[in-house]
Amino acid sequence: MKRAVALVAGVLAIAGCSTTVTESTTGSTTAAATEGVTKYPLTLDNCGTVESFSGVPKRVVVMNGGSIGEVSSLVALGVADRVVANAQSYGVSDVPGRATAIDALPTGGITPNNQQDIPREAMLAQRPDLVISTGGGGFAADYGYATRADLTAAGANSYAPRANCGITGAVSGTPTIEDSYAMLRDFGTIFDVPSRADKLIAESKRKIAESASHVTGQPKKNVLIVFPGMGMGDSSDFSAIAADGIWNDILGKAGAVNPFARTDGTTFVTLSKEQLAATPIDGLIVVNYRNPDIDAAARRILDQFPQWAATKTKNYAVLSDSIYLGPSNDIAVDKIARLVHPGQF
Structure with a gap:
């Protein structure tokens, strides 16, 4: 419990980075329950690291970092069945049924480290094809985590929200709701459900505009x-x-x-x-x-x-x-x- 504020602070810090996505014009790899819109191989520049997806991720590991924003986004997009190990859990949610859905996800039988997160060897043992961290610190060797280079060598892509690219948590601005939308768009593209992401974002914007009015x-x-x-x-x-x-x-x-x-x-x-x-x-x-x-x-x-x-x-x-x-x-x-x-x- 006492560690929670430090972890959440890491989730919310900004390192002034951005995520850009480039889709190839060749390839037609799709998976069940996808939209067939994203063209693979998909190249994604995430926090300065270029990732290349050959298809929809099938073995996803979600790190802790004191957040549930990442796994919640996967649940909201209907792609959480791709998760083989989830370390994020908040116990409650403002969305009915979401906490239960998150708690029902597999945890991979991992013993967390003293930061309540997934250490390097345990991570690699999951044979992931995508690792999602709450921030750049989740890929820091100094903290005992698998680096992005380690994951690439093991055949896994990696992702951190643009709102927390930096390993040190250096801040160049304050996160906004647009950062939540950016993460949804990225996941929508990666998992080939861009229309679902667009609909979630449009509905969120509509509701916020109505409240604001x-x-x-x-x-x-x-x-x-x-x-x-x-x-x-x-x-x-x-x-x-x-x-x-x-x-x-x-x-x-x-x-x-x-x-x-x-x-x-x-x-x-x-x-x-x-x-x-x-x-x-x-x-x-x-x-x-x-x-x-x-x-x-x-x-x-x-x-x-x-x-x-x-x-x-x-x-x-x-x-x-x-x-x-x-x-x-x-x-x-x-x-x-x-x-x-x-x-x-």
């Missing part, structure tokens, strides 16, 4: 996002406060603002009660990660700040995976918009 012109409301009990070495409620991350884009589209937003790559901050008491808070978001009573955690936070507008109206909401990189950001936008602008719905 209700709050257009309304004053921005201060929303505090807290990850109770997830601080590194600190179990207090205020050791993991959202700072720089995709949630700031989500908040903006919901007619809200993060009063503790950062743009320097500091994903989470620790705040004192005095700092929080001095900041007007209109709505509270508590992020649930295997918390036995997340509502009690929300009430405990609110009770400490009776001066907040959020406390006077008991104005809080619980979110889980939709606040992160992944296919379900529209859920977070809608829930936050309704939380802080209820009269507009």
